[in-house]
Amino acid sequence: MIRILRIFSGTGWYTPAFGADGSDTAKFLEAACYTLVKRDDPKLSSHVEEQIEWIRTSQWDDGYVNSYFTLVEPENRFTNLRSLSSRPC
DSSP states (O other), X not given: OHHHHHXXXXXXXXXXXXSOOXXXXXXXXXXXXXXXXXXXXXXXXXXXXXXXXHHHHHSXXXXXXXXXXXXXXXXXXXXXXTTSOOSOO
């Protein structure tokens, strides 16, 4: 998802592969934050802050974040909740 978030900041490209491209970034952020609670790591903290900023800037005005529907089918968000992960978590 890092490359997807870079698209929103104007520094990346996107080729849709599947509808759920964001879970790896979420897993990284969770693990990184647990690590930062245990020990100070300025480099890791910088990566976390960068990814948080990319997520923040990619959100729609209503808070929605989904890379596939934002970039490929924005008119179809929330139309296939069972299969395409277009649901709020």
